[in-house]
Amino acid sequence: MQEDNKRREFIKKMAAASLSASATSIPVASFLGSCSRPVQKLASTADTVILLWMAGGMAHTETFDPKAYVPYEKGVESKRVLSTFPKIPTVVDGLHFSKGLESIAGVMDKGAIIRSYKSADLGHILHTRHQYHWHTCYEPPQSVQAPHIGAWIAKELGPKNPVIPPFIAMGQRFTVGEAEELKAFHSAGFLGTEFGPFLIPDPAGGLESVRPPKGMSLKRFEARYKLYKELADKSGFLKQGSDYQKESLMRSMEQSYRLLNSPEAKVFDLSQEPKEVYDTYNTGRFGLGCLLAKRLAQNGGRFISVSTEYEPFLGWDTHENGHIRAKKMKELVDRPIAQLIKDLDESGHLDRTLVILASEFSRDAIMEGRPGETVKDQVDQPDIIEDEKFYGMHRHFTDGSSILLWGGGVEKGLVYGKTADERPCSSVENPVVIDQVHQSIYHALGIHPETHYTIEGRPFYTTPDGQGKPILDLFGQPVGKS
């Protein structure tokens, strides 16, 4: 048990921590204050972030970084297969994608691509461990719970529209395999549940999460709250114990009441969209997630993630039938993503909305892990492909993958970094690690790179040790010229 407001005691903003350090007379703790710059609100190029999460490991050579196309024929050698789709051009000169991504190819003049993302080297691959790392910037396990990037943003910037929760995570259910690991990073960690994700597994049902309970009319909902308030007033209890404890409880109930009673809840209502718009987006739950993300971004969402959903061996987690399944996944994501970018652009919201598409790592037909650090194999891939189900990228590859970005100050048409054209298709130019990705997002939002809190006596930064640096080139500010 602990007293109210304990969290504030544990977690102190850096400035506060350095102040209190002198008050509590712990000399070396002032180390924190004296060796870091004070947190300040920086200039920003974005207010809202949409993360389009390609869960399960999307092969870069099959999507946004195509290599030599080797069509399927019985007896083809696995080692010859680099891409199972032909290239297509995009609207950006010299930039090619893989077939099946024509719609996204059409909006690349509004965005940028990083082609040299390197995942962490975590040994024997576990998807959720890499996903945890991607979303928190910390490798699990950690001695304190690391917050999701959405929780950091919610904590630092708060809601943009007071009735829209600042961290919304769509598309992922927690009844699947590795559910506990998924829950572990869908969390505000030590920042406290207040900043945790507002979960919407099924975007079509998003409205329910922000309305009075099912089957309860607004009138009844209001009467119920009024009854509670009157009973609270009449109960003599309000005179006992510390007021601040009771107030915190009453206040949270009031906030919740106001949110659920708010007309703005219709933002969550997809039926408000014209049918043709709904149909354009509706390739499934992911597509509808993009539609809801659009509505949220246009109405004051802060951090919104839409996942294709991780479920072991499904989605982008192709352990076999890689070609066919990559084709299906592209059908799922291509149209709604492109439409999202177009709609945000047309409504003028793309300027201040950073849209990011990423995956925990890539895939390859041959290599498990990365060059020099190959790890325990998990896939049965024959040298000679006699059955089409072995045609595709089935192993987990951590040395190069693609990240797409649009809006929020990102330089349009930029291609950053590259991977080798021959196997291993590793990042060979401007390699990017997760710390840089996070810091680039924080940079766009104007969150100081050394933002941290003191938890259990230790500083905990947005990126480990506060060392991460944004990729300024993404924002048209090459290093040294800013």
Next chain:
Amino acid sequence: MEDFNWIFKFLGRLHPLLVHFPIGLLVVALFLELLTLGGKRPGLREGIHWMVFLGTVSAVLSALFGWLLRNQEDYSGTLVDNHQYLGIATALFAIITLALLRGTLKGKLPHFRIYRISLLCTVILLTLAGHLGANLTHGEDYLTSVFTDDKTAYDEGKGLELLAELKRTDTLSAAQQDRLNLEVRAILAHNCYQCHSENKQKGDLVLDSKEGVFKGGESGEVVIAGNPDRSELYRRITLAPDHDEVMPKKGKVLKKSEIALIGLWIKNGAHWSDQEVKVFPEAELALVKPVLPESDEKHPVDKLIGNYFDQQNKEWPPLVEDRVFVRRAYLDIVGLLPPKKAVDSFVKNTRPDKRSVLIDSLLADGHNYTQHWLSFWNDLLRNDYSGTGFITGGRKQITDWLYNSLLHNKGYDQMVKELIDPSPESEGFIKGIQWRGVVNASQRTEMQAAQNIGQSLLGVNVKCASCHNSFVSNLTLEQSYGFASIFADSVLELNRCDKPLGKMAEVGFLYPELGDVKAENVQERLFKLSQVMVKPENGRLYRTIVNRYWAKLMGRGIVEPLDEMDNQPWDRDLLDWLASDFIDSGHDLKHLIKRIMTSKAYQLAAANYERPDEVKEDYVFNGPLLRRLSAEQFSDAVSQVFFPVFHAVEYDPSGQKPTAQRIWHREIKFDRDVLPEPGKRYFRKSFVIPAKNILEAKALISVDHAYTLYINGEQVAQGNDWKRVGKIHVGRFLRPGKNLVAIEGVNEGVIANPAGVLFAMEIEFDDGHKIKVDSDTSWKSSAEHPNGAWTAVDFDDTAWGQVRNYGHSNWGKLVGFTFEDDRSGFARASLVKQHSFLKALGRPSRENVTTSRDQQATLLQALELTNGEFFNSVLEEAAELWIEKFGGEGQKIVDHLYWNTLGRNPSEKERNLLLSVLGDRPKKEDVQDVFWSTVILPEFQFIN
């Protein structure tokens, strides 16, 4: 403006030059003025007049230029402030003096006395300002740095004392050498470690180790033993404060005494003591059991608290009434609300020791006590039924061990021994959590063991020191690795912030004075550590646990935060007495609870603090705090009063293994088993009954989401809530020979989600023989609607597939799924797998040790209570039940509600309000809303 800044800067820099004029002129004026006392030397008057005039003008100018200098060149600090104020005051007084002199000369004032006093004041102010100015300026350069009155925790008194002592002697004794060195290292710790330590090695110089100090930095050696003047370190700390090379840094220099001590240390050969320098306050390891003060109080805790109140000049606050006490006692010992009968009889009881008797009887309620305190221990020992790591075998529960330890009130020393030197049942604690793949050095499981033992059992933070030397305690990286090595099969290599240091750890416990833990293998080391840990000399272990129990029962610890046991307790005697008493009781946790709860201190009314920070630092005990019901208490209270919140447990204390499996149609996508899609599925199982008389035949069924059950073609039952176990007598449907159970199951929803049939049938014959038919993988299923009489025995199901066992993980063990008579009827929340409802109410995900739950109400929590479908459906079910039970009588509903939730009658106003909502014939919705409004009340949600 920017271009003219140099002018201001230049004028500003004239300030020091200019200040000498007023100093000279005004001082000389005063001197000459003194010569004129008594009406002598009138000839000096003219000269004095001019001097005061010029002195005043230059005083005003120098004040102005000084102000420019300060603003142009960023001076700040109290010294500068004071200098500025005095300078301005000097100028003002000079003007006044001049005016007075002129007034006197013109005959407006009768005599020179006022002017003379004013001149004297001006010169005194001038002297003071000049003195501060001299302090500010050092040498020919101007100061450029910030002065702050920096008093760190370094205790100067001790240093001064030592300095005085050493100055008296020529040769230092060995003890003095040690003290001198430790003092010097303390000075280095407080002033230099920030930049020159293992953690941060500016200029390659490390000052927190002997090697580092004598190795020096990138510019070579810094300490030449015996020769301060040739030592770079000494040179740098003795430079002028504004020198570019001065250390610790420009503008922040060491105190004279500190410099002198360092000089003295180098001069005396720079001896290095083997002792560790303790930078941070550390609690004594051993307990000091205080003698209880003379007092009229009978209870030992109250004798101490009485003494404490005396010291605080406080009176004892009032005790709570019986009704409040009984609620507190129930919730604190068994985690449940007191039944109305218990409250009534307790209030009526006239025995003087009835409170103590109640505490005893509740502590004797083994399972309920265990099921309440289990949550505290699960948090503390990071034990849970689900969580990361389990999936790849990298984690192990200790639930069974823990449950039985609490149930049998195992001695705490024994528990600690079994956690550290574990059996397979308790090894989960030190095994930690291992995710698949490689793990960074500071999170390897051995390090987790050290961290968790440190935090949970000893209240010391090892986490900090597992990456680098701690900057919140005296722990070093080496100590952490030494501690972790106890649990390691092989010698660990030290890593600083994940970079290997090429140095191997040496096995050792954090408190070597307790005994040696070195041994050839892990097994022996664990044995030794377990013995060392529980020694009575290890006061830390016992202080830590009694402090946690105190905090749990009183809302705030005697030391806070609970994991930082080096912090000051608000009553040291109380803490050490409780810990000693706990040891004397045979480490009896129930005794500890009783000790605290029988005291008046526990029975005081909830204390009122105005601001949250009043219960942090400078806390003064004034009675227990209000405590919010924990997630488990809230959930169990709702289950008790209304309707079961949870129906299924994850851990079954009875130890019975379920025989029936949760089955469903096997669904495959891309050759993989996946979650079932929504829709109807059909299940069949045939079995043979011998030609005997059936005595009794019962079936249990639970299907997620809905079912229709057929036996031998006849419809037997239907249901649409997996939590409600169907219990059916099926004897009349059965016949000798081949029989058939058929189930039509429905998976609802719009996306694939868990679904499952759980079925068990027990047929007892008159000869005592029994047969059982359970759902398992011998059942068959189909996704297509079968043509023909598929529920009949003779239907051909050869084309049907075999079902898949979906396991119990999504459902847990239904408490009602038993052929025996229903037991309590609801699942205690402490035995339930982590659930979004409990999580929202603050049950932590036990990925890390959690020793204090978040008490702050949050929006997500409120949302869960306000529109959470889960919670609202519980209340809805309850409303239906109550309307049936009380025949729709509003009055009865209201009384029953208030007694069972708040333990009292509603007031007239409350009753009228509620009855007006319920009306004559209460509708389900109204009853549900009344329930909701009551359980949300602070009066319900707080332990008063």
